[in-house]
Amino acid sequence: MSTISTRSPASRRGVLGAGLAGAALATPALAQANPKISWRLTSSYPKSLETLFGLSTQVAKRVAEATDGQFQIQTFAAGEIVPALQALDAIQNGTIECGHTLSSFYIGKDPAFAFDTSLPFGLNTRQHNAWLYQGGGRELVAEFMKGHNVHAIPSGNTGAQMGGWFRKEIKSLADLRGLKFRIAGLGGTIMARLGVVPQQIAGGDIYPSLERGTIDAAEFSGPADDEKLGFQRVAKYYYYPGFWEGCANVSFFVNLERWNALPAHYRAIVEAACAEALALSVAKYDHLNPDALFRLVASGAELRAFPQDVLAAAFKEAQALYGELAASNANFKKFYDSWLPYWRKEQIWFRVAELPFDAFTSSQVQGR
Template sequence: MDRRKVLKGAGLAAAAGAVASPAIAQAQPEIRWRMASAYPKSLDTLFGAGEMIAKRVAAATDNKFQLQTFAAGEIVGALQTLDATQNGTVECSYTLSSFFIGKDPTFMFDTSVPWGMNVRQHNAWMHYGGGLDLMREFMRDYNVFPMPAGQTGAQMGGWFRKEINSIADLQGLKMRIAGMGGQIMQKLGVVPQVLAAGDIYPALERGTLDAVEFSGPHDDEKLGFVKVAKYYYYPGFWEGGAQPSLLVNMGKWNELPANYKAILEAACAEANAMCVAKYDAQNADAIRRLVGQGVQLRPFPRDVMEQSYKEAYKLYGEIAASNAKFKKVFDSWSAFREKELTWFRIAELPFDYFVNQQQGQPR
């Protein structure tokens, strides 16, 4: 063996490795994005989901792809996040698409549909029923690329200053309620108001509002509603599960390297799963604390539930008759919902119902 040749070969290999490694690293660009959240920092689960995405992306790219998360109002208000992402004021935003049904009611399908599907059913439609493809096709006209990035689970029906015993008690009631739920409640006599999270408590305290809905016990406790309203109603039938999304400016999305796209989508998928898991854990504790503070839990009266269901599907039919984009998504969503309800009626619901019946029984 010629020792000099071996050493020479080893030296060349080492030199090649020294050149190749930096070349690979340098091939990954350094990218800095701003993410406008629709939520204040006090809402640790919703604002925190955006932060979770940013941290995961940074860690997976050796800090070469960084997203700086800004709370509502720091760059734009909660209800201006879509506009800011469209026009490039920010590269992306973390928000509920249903905030923007004033632009087109089709946005609601990305978040939730009143009297629609629960979390698992919605996720199934989005990922295996064509829902995500339909929403991306729809939002292309708004210059954004959406990614599911969170879930709240079924929400509460909100805080009321007075007890609601029938639909008659809703007449003229001023309620903060966002999305399509507000339009449905309006048909029941409510006067809906759309306010960002940070503006709700002052309005309720001053009496500008008679009732508010926001999310569930964990978030509602942080926002302090218990201090000014004692009746807490359920269920929040307008949100059997609410999915926040990461909306990305289309131009910025197209510029991303393929591996950065994959990392960002994976981070959003993780946030989608972890967000609802965190809420399921937190809400169970928060509802106990709220009851301990004197909160009166109440189910919505039967006539409110039945009439709101009828009004919801009547409204969807009216919109579909005049909005081709809405109809296209609604037809897909409706067909998927029907088969999901059949399956859940066979296995999931009987299991849940029996287990809940046994709560508190001797084992």
Template sequence: MKRRSFLKGAGLAAAAGTVAAPAIAQSAPEIRWRLTSSFPKSLDTIFGTAQIFAKYMAEATDNKFQIQVFAPGEIVGGLQALDAVQNGTVECAHTPTYYYLGKEPALAIGTGLPFGLNARQQHAWWHFAGGKELINESLAKFNVTSLVCGNSGAQMGGFFRKEINSVDDLKGLKFRIGGLGGMVLAKLGVVPQQLAPGDVYPALERGTLDAAEFVGPYDDEKLGFLKVAKYYYAPGWWEGGAMLHLIINQQKWDELPKQYQAIMSQASEAANNWMLAKYDAVNGQALRRMIGGGAELRTFSPAIMEASLKAANELYAELSAKSPDFKKAYDSMVAYRADVLPWWQLNEYAFDTFMIRTRGRS
């Protein structure tokens, strides 16, 4: 039965003629947006997350909401995504908020703190412990809002040209690392370099970098780091669960019909789950391939981990004193972490460690 006929049958013909019909016609307009990604097309999982999001939007709206995805350099550079959304060059972007901590340190917490949360904990903090409200409050200063749209899981510590056996070995090391992780390591003598993904390999090859981290085995393999550096370190303590966001121009968001806002929220959540699941599915295989290709696995020593944690806590105290937004978000994250870790230790961690220890028995 057609909706208009139903309304007439219910005795609401006048309402249908004056309100419902125009509302129906206007509620699903044709919309075309542009999205700039901070990641190159060659990285089919992290760049692909934006493509999957756009696909979900089209499918859920009968192709009425089309989003065209652009790689870095096609409209703006990978590190200029927030600026492009803020000034209306594009309607939205897929990017980690920690790229923009120079604008506001609190934005780093949106992606995740060094020694912070893992992927599931970051997602829970975002939705149920105030994270979404705190980070979007900071983003509002730049005329944008955001939706969660991806997570890498715990990242690797990166490829190094030489072994790192002590804290002293970090001094003077030119390391491609973004966000607060670079600021932490700078306290230990590292010279951090924040480069867009597509610029990392050439710098490592030329020797202008001594080490580089990106995400994990699947992407690191694609980026070819093993060809120019053989020592592969774990863990990437600076990104225990790096969250990505769909950054949206505030006016463009406000102009959307409520149903499109709801669809976009759900599409970004679905893309978030797709990205994390994809990395979980492919990282192990890529790691085995790289080991077969000559990668030498290493872990950061306890001394390096402890020194890094001490430096991180010093940095957080400094940033909290300078930025009220950082302090609010940091205090929120720390309180949530303190609340959740005992449960994690009792159950999740205990289960995982047992299964790892006994994996050869089945």
């Protein structure tokens, strides 16, 4: 049933005017609640790596959408404005507001950076996320990063990685001696104890180094990324497992002052965008890696498992290294005291439930 207004035309004009005035007031209020902000983001990865560089475009897209375009993040690939391995320096000194990078690239500043990314023979992707989000890991990372004028947010993960590309076969521990191997993080430190000469080289520079023979071997990620970088054309043997990275957490670094200056709801939006990017990256790698591995093998790559003496020696050196670092570095010890008992209980749980399931089901694939 309709109703007929008994207001006079003048009265109705007054009500309409008041409504329009209210709407006019709402627009500046909304703009004030969602201030216009423009940031630049540097990635440590080239654009050819659609999943790793894609973390940056994904986060930027979601942040813009959630703020009605008021918060814009312009993304740049490695080397466009900041070299791949200098993202931390540029972010902490305010040259650029934010970036996507691996904390383990910066263990030269402090070996404790490795905990944010992963440790050799450490936690897998799910376990690492559990430690970060439920086991106190993020709180420890936040406290540590504050000393470097950075706020770090988990924003991607490669999952378990491969052991890399080698120009010659590794048949025993002795074959590692003198090998020039591109490997980042604490994995390089451990391999150096086994006679390897580790080299830290940005992703986009690995191929020419292998092609020229400047290095003898290189690890980077897994089949999807390695195929795009073309390593199969310059090194024949593809080894597994990448025991130095059972996962690799990619962090979204933000200059701490810029982070603290954001409105609270903008910070919440960035956190949510990074959480989504993390979940999507794991799903994407699990989706892309199998087909990429099949193509690599079809093109001539020869899969090889690391010999048991290599794995055993590397594990022994890893435990010794962690003990030494915990004894000499207070930051490392603080992380390690939390991480080690968490690692132990996660291994027990996965050995009971996850691993037997995976081992049995994967063994049924042959012949099907």
